[in-house]
Amino acid sequence: KKILTVVGARPQFVKVAAVSRKLRNSFHEVMVDTGQHYDYKMAGVFFDELDIPKPDYSLNVGSGSHGLQTGNMMVKIEEVVFKEKPDAVLVYGDTNSTLAGSLVASKLHVPLFHVEAGLRSYNKRMPEEINRVLTDHISSLLFTPTETASLNLAKEGIVHNVHLVGDVMFDAVNYYWSQSEKKYDLNSFSLKDKDYYLATIHRAENTNNIAILTAIIKSLIDLNESVILPLHPRTQQKINDSALRGVLAQQSNVKIIDPVSYLEMILLEKHAKAIITDSGGVQKEAYFAKVPCFTLRSETEWVETVESGWNVLVDPMNQSLKQVIEMYNVPSQHMMLYGDGNAAQKIVDQIELWFKSR
Numbered sequence: 287k288k289i290l291t292v293v294g295a296r297p298q299f300v301k302v303a304a305v306s307r308k309l310r311n312s313f314h315e316v317m318v319d320t321g322q323h324y325d326y327k328m329a330g331v332f333f334d335e336l337d338i339p340k341p342d343y344s345l346n347v348g349s350g351s352h353g354l355q356t357g358n359m360m361v362k363i364e365e366v367v368f369k370e371k372p373d374a375v376l377v378y379g380d381t382n383s384t385l386a387g388s389l390v391a392s393k394l395h396v397p398l399f400h401v402e403a404g405l406r407s408y409n410k411r412m413p414e415e416i417n418r419v420l421t422d423h424i425s426s427l428l429f430t431p432t433e434t435a436s437l438n439l440a441k442e443g444i445v446h447n448v449h450l451v452g453d454v455m456f457d458a459v460n461y462y463w464s465q466s467e468k469k470y471d472l473n474s475f476s477l478k479d480k481d482y483y484l485a486t487i488h489r490a491e492n493t494n495n496i497a498i499l500t501a502i503i504k505s506l507i508d509l510n511e512s513v514i515l516p517l518h519p520r521t522q523q524k525i526n527d528s529a530l531r532g533v534l535a536q537q538s539n540v541k542i543i544d545p546v547s548y549l550e551m552i553l554l555e556k557h558a559k560a561i562i563t564d565s566g567g568v569q570k571e572a573y574f575a576k577v578p579c580f581t582l583r584s585e586t587e588w589v590e591t592v593e594s595g596w597n598v599l600v601d602p603m604n605q606s607l608k609q610v611i612e613m614y615n616v617p618s619q620h621m622m623l624y625g626d627g628n629a630a631q632k633i634v635d636q637i638e639l640w641f642k643s644r
């Protein structure tokens with residue numbers, strides 16, 4: 287059977303690395319990269335470093351408004367589907383690349399499989415929430431990372447063909463942690479174990495509003511301790527175009543660097559004293575690494591990390607990050623919340639069963 291995989295943004299490269307390795311043992315995978323992310327440090331480095339199979343189709347769609355970007359992806363993905371006639375389309379997560387792949391598959395009556403189904407922030411102002419709700423409702427097979435995600439689907443009436451498999455990002459860290467320690471070390475970042483904060487910022491709701499972005503950057507500066515900030519290009523642009531550029535130039539504790547590779551990132555995560563982020567994937571990776579996380583959002587899809595005490599939601603417009611961190615206590619327990627590290631194989635097994643049952 288032929289499976290057409292659609293990816294395009296950074297977190298999807300990490301997820302596909304884990305799944306593709308297993309999927310190719312049983313299926314013919316055709317890889318489509320929409321080109322949503324295109325800088326080498328946002329895309330190419332993941333293919334090279336994680337041995338992701340070279341895309342069969344690079345659509346080079348690039349950046350743009352939601353309509354333009356998603357629409358252009360759809361036009362090009364549709365052409366690929368007509369040509370390849372896949373038995374199913376496989377999508378990951380909640381980006382515009384996910385939605386484009388999903389809509390094309392569903393309109394052409396090609397079965398759609400969704401990895402990381404059932405996540406909800408219940409905030410419809412997030413583009414990702416729209417992307418994931420729509421994708422879930424038109425999927426033929428849904429793979430959830432957590433029980434919460436399966437329950438969220440049930441609340442929306444989606445109960446058939448839902449499989450709780452665990453999180454493919456947990457598979458990924460388990461596979462890559464040792465490679466990361468072999469290939470990189472903290473000295474090259476001039477950092478010491480548990481002596482720095484690692485931060486990432488890229489969510490639209492944190493970067494589109496300069497007052498919020500300013501509050502975030504000031505809260506990092508106010509920590510007055512070493513912070514390493516591998517910065518997403520969208521956030522870098524906002525900083526360059528604002529007074530924040532000058533603010534950052536006058537301080538020395540927050541060090542901005544280009545986006546790092548995945549193997550560098552999981553090394554930086556593991557050795558950080560704590561992580562400060564608005565990323566979905568990084569919240570979970572903090573949990574996997576047993577590193578406290580402070581999430582710069584008003585809600586999270588990864589509610590288990592908060593309930594377990596390893597993740598704290600912080601609103602830098604109304605709270606002092608420094609105070610929240612000072613008052614924080616590391617929990618004594620750490621449970622396996624994201625499966626057993628074999629999510630990818632479980633996905634492949636379920637896909638096989640699904641085809642056999644038809």
Ligand code: UD1
Pocket residue numbers: 295296297322323324325328329349350380381382383413414488489490518519520523566
């Ligand atoms: C997208 C996803 C988000 C995900 C994030 C992962 C959507 C709606 N959002 O957000 O869910 O968390 O990816 O990183 O799909 N840019 C570059 N070079 C690149 C890529 C982007 O300079 O290689 C800049 C462009 O100015 C672009 C902006 O970043 O307009 C935003 O990129 P886009 O892919 O639209 O959204 P992300 O913020 O990356």
Ligand code: UDP
Pocket residue numbers: 296297300486488516517544545546547548549551552564565566567568571
């Ligand atoms: N990541 C990376 N380098 C970076 C920042 C993030 O390799 O400089 C990885 C991170 O380890 C995780 C994934 O990218 O695996 C998360 O992607 P991102 O934060 O861009 O998106 P989100 O998960 O919020 O959708």
